[in-house]
Amino acid sequence: MFRLAIANLVQNKTRFAVSVGGVGLALTLVLFFGAVFAGAQSRLTVYIDRAGADVWVSQQGVRTMHMSESALPAAVAEDVKSIPGVEEVVPVLYTEGVIEANGKDYIVYVFGVPAGAPLGGPERVTEGAPEPGPGEIVIDHAVASEAGISVGDEVMALGQPMTVAGLTSGTSTLVSSVSFVRFEDFAAARGEGQVISFVLVKVKPGESPVTVARVIEAQAGDVTAQTRQEFASEERKLVQDMSADIISIMNTAGYVTGLAVIVLTIYIATVARRREYGVLKALGVRNGRLFQIVFVQAFLTVVIGLVFGLGLTLALSVVIPEFNELIVLSISTGSLLQVSAISVLLAGAAALLPARQLAGLEPVAIIRRG
Amino acid sequence: MNLAIQNLLQDKVRFALSVVAIALAVMLILFLLGMREGVLRTSVIYLDHAPGSVAVLPQGVKSTSAGSGQFLSPETAEAVADVPGAERVTPVLLVMAIPELHGSKQVIRLVGYDDALGGGPWDMAKGREPLADDEIVLDRVLANKHGYRVGDPFEVAGRSLKIVGLSNQTSTFSGSFVFARKTLVESVALAPGSASVILVTPEPGTTTAELISALSAVPGTNVLPKREVMENDRQVVAGIFDQVIFLMVAAAFIVGALVVGLVIYAATIERRGEYGILKAIGARNGMLYRVVILQAALAAGLGALAGIGFAFAMGELVMNIKPQFLVAIQPSAVTLTIAAGFVMALLGAMIPARAVAGMAPAEVFRR
Numbered sequence: 001m002f003r004l005a006i007a008n009l010v011q012n013k014t015r016f017a018v019s020v021g022g023v024g025l026a027l028t029l030v031l032f033f034g035a036v037f038a039g040a041q042s043r044l045t046v047y048i049d050r051a052g053a054d055v056w057v058s059q060q061g062v063r064t065m066h067m068s069e070s071a072l073p074a075a076v077a078e079d080v081k082s083i084p085g086v087e088e089v090v091p092v093l094y095t096e097g098v099i100e101a102n103g104k105d106y107i108v109y110v111f112g113v114p115a116g117a118p119l120g121g122p123e124r125v126t127e128g129a130p131e132p133g134p135g136e137i138v139i140d141h142a143v144a145s146e147a148g149i150s151v152g153d154e155v156m157a158l159g160q161p162m163t164v165a166g167l168t169s170g171t172s173t174l175v176s177s178v179s180f181v182r183f184e185d186f187a188a189a190r191g192e193g194q195v196i197s198f199v200l201v202k203v204k205p206g207e208s209p210v211t212v213a214r215v216i217e218a219q220a221g222d223v224t225a226q227t228r229q230e231f232a233s234e235e236r237k238l239v240q241d242m243s244a245d246i247i248s249i250m251n252t253a254g255y256v257t258g259l260a261v262i263v264l265t266i267y268i269a270t271v272a273r274r275r276e277y278g279v280l281k282a283l284g285v286r287n288g289r290l291f292q293i294v295f296v297q298a299f300l301t302v303v304i305g306l307v308f309g310l311g312l313t314l315a316l317s318v319v320i321p322e323f324n325e326l327i328v329l330s331i332s333t334g335s336l337l338q339v340s341a342i343s344v345l346l347a348g349a350a351a352l353l354p355a356r357q358l359a360g361l362e363p364v365a366i367i368r369r370g
Numbered sequence: 371m372n373l374a375i376q377n378l379l380q381d382k383v384r385f386a387l388s389v390v391a392i393a394l395a396v397m398l399i400l401f402l403l404g405m406r407e408g409v410l411r412t413s414v415i416y417l418d419h420a421p422g423s424v425a426v427l428p429q430g431v432k433s434t435s436a437g438s439g440q441f442l443s444p445e446t447a448e449a450v451a452d453v454p455g456a457e458r459v460t461p462v463l464l465v466m467a468i469p470e471l472h473g474s475k476q477v478i479r480l481v482g483y484d485d486a487l488g489g490g491p492w493d494m495a496k497g498r499e500p501l502a503d504d505e506i507v508l509d510r511v512l513a514n515k516h517g518y519r520v521g522d523p524f525e526v527a528g529r530s531l532k533i534v535g536l537s538n539q540t541s542t543f544s545g546s547f548v549f550a551r552k553t554l555v556e557s558v559a560l561a562p563g564s565a566s567v568i569l570v571t572p573e574p575g576t577t578t579a580e581l582i583s584a585l586s587a588v589p590g591t592n593v594l595p596k597r598e599v600m601e602n603d604r605q606v607v608a609g610i611f612d613q614v615i616f617l618m619v620a621a622a623f624i625v626g627a628l629v630v631g632l633v634i635y636a637a638t639i640e641r642r643g644e645y646g647i648l649k650a651i652g653a654r655n656g657m658l659y660r661v662v663i664l665q666a667a668l669a670a671g672l673g674a675l676a677g678i679g680f681a682f683a684m685g686e687l688v689m690n691i692k693p694q695f696l697v698a699i700q701p702s703a704v705t706l707t708i709a710a711g712f713v714m715a716l717l718g719a720m721i722p723a724r725a726v727a728g729m730a731p732a733e734v735f736r737r
Contacts, residue, residue: 059558061527062468067468241476267383
C-alpha cells in the first residue's frame with residue numbers, strides 16, 4: 001500500500017516537484033515569519049545579558065526597556081549604593097532613538113554610560129576604541145556595514161553630530177541595535193535636570209541579587225528593582241505580547257494558503273490516477289484501503305514540503321544576513337514542532353476531498369470512461 | 371479560446387480548487403500590502419489629527435516615531451510662543467509606558483497636553499477630557515479589551531489614575547494612545563515644563579514657509595512642516611516592516627505561480643492526446659503555447675478577482691476581531707496584485723508550455 005502510494009505520487013516527477021514546491025513555500029511563509037521573530041528575540045536581551053549588572057533599578061512601574069521610558073532622580077544612584085549588599089552602582093541614561101548615517105535612519109537603543117564604568121559599557125568591541133570619548137559614539141558593526149560607514153566617520157545621534165569611535169558586534173536586530181555615548185553627552189542632549197534612566201547594580205560576592213533587589217525597592221523608594229533574569233524575562237514577555245496578534249494572523253494566512261495548495265495537489269494526483277483506483281476497486285480493494293493511500297500521499301507531500309520549506313528558511317537565514325546584517329533569522333524548536341504538528345493536520349484535511357472522490361468511484365464506469 | 375476553456379473546465383472541482391488556491395495567494399499578497407498601509411497610516415494618526423502645520427522638534431530630531439531622549443526646554447517653548455506669525459502654539463509631551471493588564475504587557479503612549487492649547491483626543495467615545503493631574507482618557511479599544519470603564523482606576527508608571535473618558539481612533543498596531551494633562555506627563559518624565567514636540571498653526575496671512583523660517587531662529591530646535599515629520603515617522607516604521615513584508619509577498623507570489631503551473635500542467639498532460647493530434651495535423655508550438663497561456667490567464671484572472679474579494683473580507687474580519695489593526699487596501703495595491711496575478715500566470719504557464727513543446731505526436735499515440 002505504502003509503495004503504491006509513493007509510486008502514484010512520484011510517477012510524474014514535474015507534478016510532484018511543483019506540488020512539493022507549492023506546499024514547501026506556503027510552509028516557508030509560516031517558518032520564515034517565526035524565524036524573523038525568534039531571531040529578533042534571541043538578541044532582544046543582549047545588552048541586559050552583557051551589561052554585567054546583577055540588578056536593574058528603574059522608575060517605579062517600569063519593568064522593560066524596549067519602547068519604555070524610565071526617569072529617576074540622579075540621587076537614586078547614591079541611595080542605592082548605600083544599601084547593604086551593593087558593591088557597585090552605575091547610573092545610565094537610555095533612549096530608543098535614531099541614528100542618521102549616510103542619509104538613512106536606524107533605530108537604536110542609545111545608552112549614556114560614564115567614562116570607565118565597570119558595568120554597562122560596550123562589550124565585544126570588534127574595531128576602534130573600547131568606549132566612546134566626548135562627542136563620540138560606539139555603534140553596532142551591522143549598522144555601520146549597512147550604512148557604509150566605519151570608525152572615524154560621522155553620524156547624527158541625540159540630535160548632534162558624533163564621531164564613530166568603535167564598533168561592537170551581535171547587538172543588532174531587525175528593529176534595533178545598541179549604541180553607546182558618554183553619559184555627559186547624553187545628559188546635555190536630554191537637556192532636563194539631574195535625571196537618569198536606570199541604575200545598574202553589582203552585588204557583593206555571596207549576596208543574592210533577588211534579596212538585594214527587594215531591599216532596594218523597600219529602601220530607595222519609588223523605584224522598581226529587578227534581577228538581570230527578571231528584567232530579561234519581562235523584556236521577552238513584552239515582545240511576545242506585542243507580536244502575538246500579528247504572528248497569529250500571519251500564521252493563519254500561511255496555513256490556509258498551504259492547506260489549499262496541499263488539497264489541490266493531492267486532488268490532482270488522485271484524479272489523474274482514477275483509472276488505477278478503479279481497477280483496484282474492481283479487484284476488491286475496499287475504500288478504507290484507498291483512503292489510506294490518499295492519506296499517505298498527502299502526508300508524504302506535506303513532510304517533503306516541510307523539509308523543503310525548512311531547508312529554504314535555513315538557506316534564507318544564511319543568505320539574508322549577507323545582504324542585511326540587521327535581519328537575524330533563528331528557527332526555534334518550538335516553532336518547528338508547531339509547524340510540523342499543524343502540517344500533519346493539514347495533510348489529514350487535504351486528504352478528505354480526494355477520499356470522497358474515491359468513495360464515489362464506480363469501478364466499471366471508470367474503466368469504461370478511461 | 372474554446373479549446374483552452376474546455377481543457378480548463380474538464381474537471382470542475384480541480385478548476386475550482388485551483389482558482390481558490392490562486393485566490394489565497396493573491397489574498398495573502400493584498401492582505402500583507404493592506405496591513406503595511408494600515409501600519410503606516412496609524413503610525414501618524416496622532417500627528418494627523420493634532421493641530422498645526424509646523425512641528426518644532428529638539429535639535430537634530432526629525433521624527434516622533436522613536437523616542438529621541440530629548441526634550442524642548444520650557445524656555446524654548448516660551449520662545450516659540452513669542453515668534454511672530456504663530457497663531458496657535460501646542461506643546462505636547464510624549465512618553466511611552468508599558469502597563470501589564472490581565473497578565474499581558476500593553477504598549478501605551480502617554481500624550482501630555484494642555485486642554486486650552488489643544489493636542490488632546492479628537493474623537494471622544496465617552497466621558498470627558500482630563501481636568502486634573504490624576505485623570506486620563508483611555509483608548510476605547512484598549513478599554514474594551516481589558517474591561518475598563520469610565521470611572522475605573524488605571525495604573526501607569528506606579529501612579530493610580532482615574533479614567534474619565536474613552537477616545538476613538540487612538541489604537542495602533544503597536545499600542546494605544548492615552549491622554550493626560552501635560553503636567554502629569556511632565557512629572558512622570560521628570561521633565562517639568564518640557565515638550566517633545568511643539569505644533570504651531572500660522573496666523574492668517576502667514577505662510578507655512580514664512581513661519582518655519584521665523585521659528586528656525588529659536589536655538590536648540592529643528593523646525594519642519596508637520597507633513598514632513600509624518601513622512602519621516604512613516605519611513606521609520608516602513609524601515610522595520612518592509613523587508614519582512616516584501617519577502618512574504620515574494621513567497622506568496624511564487625506559491626501562486628506554482629499553483630498556476632501545477633493546474634495547467636495537470637490539465638495539459640491529461641489532454642496530451644488532443645495536443646498530439648493538433649501537432650500531427652500541423653499545429654505549431656506557438657498556437658499550443660497560446661492555448662496554455664490562455665488557460666493560465668483565465669485561472670489566474672479568476673483567482674485574482676476572487677483573491678481581491680477574499681482580501682477585503684479577511685481585512686474586515688481581522689479588523690473586527692483585532693480592532694487595533696487597520697487593513698487599508700489601496701486601489702494601487704489592487705492594480706499591482708492583478709498585474710502580479712497575470713505575471714504568475716505567465717510564469718506558471720512556462721512549465722506546461724515546455725511539456726507541450728516537448729511532445730512528439732507519434733510518441734503521444736504510442737503511449
